[in-house]
Amino acid sequence: MSKNLNSTRKRYHLFEDEQIDHMYFDMSTSGEVDANKYSLYNFTGDPKLEYAEWESRLDMMNSWFSDMKNSKRFLYERESIDGSKIISSVVDPETGEIRKMLNFASNDYLNLTQDKRIWKNVNDIISQYGGGAGGAPLLSGSMRIIKELQDQISKMKGTESSIVYTSGYAANIGTISGLLGHKDVAIYDMYSHASLIDGSKGANKKFFAHNDAKSLESVLKNIQNKYINKLVVVDGVYSMDGDICNLPEILDVAHFYGAWVLVDEAHATGVIGKNGRGTVDYFNLEGKVDIITGTLSKSVGAVGGFVSASEKLINYLKYNSRSYMFSTSPYLPAVAASLEALKLIEQNEAGQDQLWRNIQYVKSRLLNAGFNIGNAETAIFPIIIGDDNKVKEMTYRLHQKNIFVNPVPYPAVPRKLTRVRLTVTAGFSKDQLDYTLDQIEEIGRDLNIIK
Numbered sequence: 001m002s003k004n005l006n007s008t009r010k011r012y013h014l015f016e017d018e019q020i021d022h023m024y025f026d027m028s029t030s031g032e033v034d035a036n037k038y039s040l041y042n043f044t045g046d047p048k049l050e051y052a053e054w055e056s057r058l059d060m061m062n063s064w065f066s067d068m069k070n071s072k073r074f075l076y077e078r079e080s081i082d083g084s085k086i087i088s089s090v091v092d093p094e095t096g097e098i099r100k101m102l103n104f105a106s107n108d109y110l111n112l113t114q115d116k117r118i119w120k121n122v123n124d125i126i127s128q129y130g131g132g133a134g135g136a137p138l139l140s141g142s143m144r145i146i147k148e149l150q151d152q153i154s155k156m157k158g159t160e161s162s163i164v165y166t167s168g169y170a171a172n173i174g175t176i177s178g179l180l181g182h183k184d185v186a187i188y189d190m191y192s193h194a195s196l197i198d199g200s201k202g203a204n205k206k207f208f209a210h211n212d213a214k215s216l217e218s219v220l221k222n223i224q225n226k227y228i229n230k231l232v233v234v235d236g237v238y239s240m241d242g243d244i245c246n247l248p249e250i251l252d253v254a255h256f257y258g259a260w261v262l263v264d265e266a267h268a269t270g271v272i273g274k275n276g277r278g279t280v281d282y283f284n285l286e287g288k289v290d291i292i293t294g295t296l297s298k299s300v301g302a303v304g305g306f307v308s309a310s311e312k313l314i315n316y317l318k319y320n321s322r323s324y325m326f327s328t329s330p331y332l333p334a335v336a337a338s339l340e341a342l343k344l345i346e347q348n349e350a351g352q353d354q355l356w357r358n359i360q361y362v363k364s365r366l367l368n369a370g371f372n373i374g375n376a377e378t379a380i381f382p383i384i385i386g387d388d389n390k391v392k393e394m395t396y397r398l399h400q401k402n403i404f405v406n407p408v409p410y411p412a413v414p415r416k417l418t419r420v421r422l423t424v425t426a427g428f429s430k431d432q433l434d435y436t437l438d439q440i441e442e443i444g445r446d447l448n449i450i451k
Contacts, residue, residue, distance in 0.1 A: 012060060014051040023048055025060070032067035033060060036389055041411040069093075073392045075399055075407065084113045086427040090404060101404040102432055104422050109379045110270055110341075110350045111427040112301030118340040125336035133329035137163070138318065141329030149339045153306050156277050156346055157265075158286035161314035164306045164338075165323060166330050168266050168295025169195040171305030174323030175262070175293055176200055176231065178316075184229040187219055187259065189245070191238050196264055210238075213249035220257040230259035236268030236279030240413055240421065242373075242380030244272065247283050260290040269345075270299025271378055276345045276352050299345065302337040304330045351426035355379060358424045358433060365437045370450040374417075382408070382419040383440070383449075390447050391418050394440075401439045 010033060014021040025042075028034040043049070043061040052060075068074035072094050079091040081098065088103040112118060125145065135141035146164060153162040165171040176199025180186060185204040188197060189211065197205070204227060209215035216232065223230070232254040234245045247263065254261045265278040273281030276299065280289050291313065296304035307317060317324065344350040359379055366373050372384040385391050388409045395407040398420075406421040413419065422440075424433075444450040 010063070012052060012056045014048060014056075015053070016051045021048075021051070023052065023060070025063075028067050028070075030067055030070040032070065033063040035064055035067040035071065035073065038064060039388060039410045045411055068392075073396050075392075075395050078399075078404065084108045086111060086425065086432070088404065099399075099402055101399075101402045102428075102436055103404050104424070104436060105404045105406045106423060106425060107267070107298040108301055109299045109355055109423070109425050110276075110301065110345070110352065111425050112299065112341045112344070112350060115301065115341070115344070115350075117344065118301070118337050121340045122333050122336045126333055129332045129336075131332060133332055135328060136325065137329045138325060143329065143332065143335075145332060145335055145339065146329060149335050149342075150306075152339055152342045152346075153308055156269075156342060157280065157292050157308040158277075159292065159308040159310070161311040162306055162308040163314055163318060163324060164296070164304055164330055164335070166304060166327050168264075168293070168297060168305035169198075170323040170327065171293050171295070171307050172196050172264060173199040174321035175291065175307050175317060176233070177203070177323075178321035179229070179231060180204070181229075183227060184231070185223060185227040186231045186233055187216065187223075189234045189238075191235070191241065192233055193235055193239055193264060193266065196233050196235075196262075211243065211246045211250075213246060213253045216250060217253045217257070220253065220259060224257065230254075230257070232259045232261045234261070234263055236263050236265045236282075237271065237378050237380070239267055239380065240408060240419075241382055242267075242376035242378045244268075244282070244377050245279055247279055247285060247289075251285060251288060262291040262293060263289050265292055265294035266298055267378065267380065269294050270350065270352070271355065275348045276350070296334070296338040296341075299350075300338050300341045302334040302341065304334055304338060355424070355426035358426065358428055361430070361433060362422070362424050362437065365433075366440075369437075369441045369444065371440075371444060379424045381422040381424065382417075383422060383444075384417055384419045385449055386416045386418055388415075388418050390449065391420055393447060394420050394443055394449070397443045398439060403436050403439060 008027055010025045010027050012023045025033045026037050080088045082089045084106045087100050090099050090101045092099050133141040150162040172195040180203045186200040187206045190207045191210045206219050208219045236245050251261050268278040270276040292308040294306050296302045373381050391407045391409055398405050408419045408421045410418055
């Protein structure tokens, strides 16, 4: 439990080797843990937290949250009352009023969550199948419409076979944990998504420098005779930076050293490659990547995940991937929506061309204004600031201008790379883009982020 030592410090007891130690936090004028001095790491990642009782851990984090709310800078969990639209109706966390906000926080790159062509067909499917599948996929949850979706994914990804999961997270964690044993190793790009890294919890893992095939080669050389199976894990498009994987070189190096390659296509499907087929198609590497995973919750506009590979590997995962075996089959209306969306994407009727016009326009405006957007190449634009307080302030000011963006503070990214994350979708008009970019530039100058 916590005690006030004085008006500016807060103490939490820690227990280590039967000796009492403490964690101290500076307090703000509101009497809570000062949100301007600490990051989420202090309450979720600090190793000293292992010696704190649950009550203290809860108190630390909630006090920090309270201080952000008191300063009107808590802009997580903003509620939409009408879904993921280009202009979403969002409940203002401060006033409770409904704001009509330009939604630059969504991963719905092709705006398919709202596409009437899809939902008309989904309503027809619901009348046939209902809602839930009623069972796990290996038991009573095997449905023809799920098989149709799996076939459509295989067709798009150029593989022999596929399976679908309840989420992209479940697909990644289930695939990697299903393959890795104690004598195997996963080698990750250091910017790999959390769901990929979580798949090797309790197993062997290594990291290589982001998008650097030479760094990967160095790791593989050092572990050449230490493990039986080696799995190199990358994202096709990286979620925080919007850059594309250097897949040709990474694939060559990995295969030279006998490693398999897994590519997560979460942010690539529907965005890059011919008709949105993804990174493998973008580099003309169809049939050469060992495992392709992805999500149905971004460009596809529904929810769920998938793994696509050889028929032998998919058959193996059906009985070795615990998040597949021990979960009920995906929600059938989402399956139906995913199937219809993938057909539109495959036929290039989902707005991919307009998405790329918007991407190119936003990129040129941000670069011309002098923002640091890293190596962004796709629909994700990091406005890299390197100051958590300025990230919160820019997010708040844009909120006040009815522009919904995501803050990305430490430890989600390194301290020097904290950012505001802007995602572009196909449905934005040029006027909407200009309004948003004008506001970003004005706030950027006022906060000395740009000159």
